[in-house]
Amino acid sequence: MRDYKKLEVWKKAHLFTKQVYKDILPIMPVEERFALTNQLRRSTYSIPLNIVEGCGKNTNKDFVHYLDNALGSAHEVEYTCFLIFDIGYISKQEYDLINNGINEVKAMIISFIKYLRDEK
DSSP, rough: OGGGGGGGHHHHHHHHHHHHIIIIIIGOOOOTTHHHHHHHHHHHHHHHHHHHHHSSSSSHHHHHHHHHHHHHHHHHHHHHHHHHTTTSSSSSHHHHHHHHHHHHHHHHHHHHHHHHOOOO
């Protein structure tokens, strides 16, 4: 078992989640509260939650499964942010900041997955 609080990938995913909660969710229109806002919220916190859950597994193979789930959630966040930008709910500047953040998270997850798969 791993201590998730020591993993840089978890730290980055956690900070990204806080960024979405602080900068994006509050500016979403009320009519999207049960649709896009809820979807973005759930997919965003799913990233660090899957990392945490994977840390409780005994093998790298099992851990990688949860990292794959975290990566899937990151892709979901990436598209949701693009959609809310494309329909005009957030500015280009807000989109660029959030998009850069999710791309960093995705890159870290992918690198960690590769590392664990290659570890003997």
